[in-house]
Amino acid sequence: MYQIKTFNAISPVGLATFTAEYQINQKDAQPDAYLIRSVDLHEHDFPRSLKAIGRCGAGYNNIPLERASEQGIAVFNTPGGNANAVKELVLAMMILANRQVIAAANWTNQVQPGADITLEAAKSQFNGQELLGKRLAVIGLGHVGSLVANAAVNLGMEVIGYDPYLSADAAWQLSREIHRAPSLAAVVDQADFITVHVPKNEETTGMIDQELISQFKPTAVLLNFARHGIVDNQAVIDALNTKRLRWYSTDFSDALIHGHPRVTILPHLGGSTVEAEANCARMAAKAVMTYLTTGNLINSVNLPALQTPFASPERITLIHRNIPNMLGQISSLIAQHQINIENLANRAKADFAYTIVDVSDFANPDQQAALIQELAQIPAVSRVRLIHQPRGGNK
Ligand SMILES: NC(=O)C1=CN([C@@H]2O[C@H](COP(=O)(O)OP(=O)(O)OC[C@H]3O[C@@H](n4cnc5c(N)ncnc54)[C@H](O)[C@@H]3O)[C@@H](O)[C@H]2O)C=CC1
């Protein structure tokens, strides 16, 4: 029985994905895996039993990836699982900003009951603009950014995108009508709306700063449904107060922007739809189950993608540093036990690597335990697992 620990409320549809071999609870002190949403794990101590973390969502800046790899924990996310939910909210926020919807509804609520609210003199203060023909800059054209960009093209907007790391797969998803900008300065130039959809990391923290905002049209609307800290909120407030920015819509609050009349703040709602939460929980549950039962890695963010069919009754998997002679040390220890390697697969991702060795001729459980212990003692190895071929065979 595998133990799965949850921290946040996880969609019941996703939890139902787990088969009878998995027990889900919030307290287990010896969990095999965590299933989480946005809980911040940077100050959290991982128990030695923990082998996997399934992040039900796209962003994983709440997880200390380097430490997870060092402690032999595979981390998974759910690429694209909530992208449509974010797209729909971003489109809604562009319309809300352009049509003064929130201000108008608030005004209607506070007039005398029965007053004629359709009087031109009163309602003209809420005159809006249309999206049709306006220019949208999309920074980051991955799962969310590409959906926003394509939807905006379909709404008749002129769309320009910036993504220096655009994958071939992501490029295939983009409408041909989307122009590609060579730089951040070029993408924001003359844009009526600027929306960011990049992961938060060292490079993107503060990427929308005072200098970039000074290049916006003063009538521009900025949207940040990616992460707090990608936009410099002090620069936003300065620009709003000096009429160099019209509106800021975001999913992330702080004391600087809280309560500003031209800022709309939502409580991190981008991925909060029934459908997105179910998609993400299902994807994370599947990735975690696959890893626990076969050792295959799908959608890992700290380890390489690696999937091989079971070639023998037993499989040894190792998470280790990406340094010379690891495979030599691993295979010579296996050979010393007179165990035969049926298949060996290895792949690296940055400083860490993952090795799958399918073996046969294991004499007995004592021999298995001795080999696993010796492999675990190789200094750069952070986790060794022995996995028996799942019932149902060669997966
Ligand atoms: N508000 C919410 O509830 C949600 C927020 N998010 C946030 O949005 C981010 C993006 O989500 P996805 O599109 O699903 O991720 P993704 O990984 O599919 O796309 C990110 C894109 O950003 C690009 N990128 C990376 N660094 C860049 C840079 N310096 N300049 C320009 N482009 C850059 C990448 O090449 C990639 O195409 C997530 O990392 C997460 O932080 C995602 C889902 C829900």
Ligand SMILES: O=C(O)CCC(=O)C(=O)O
């Ligand atoms: O609703 C959530 O769990 C957060 C979604 C999110 O921010 C993400 O997927 O990156």
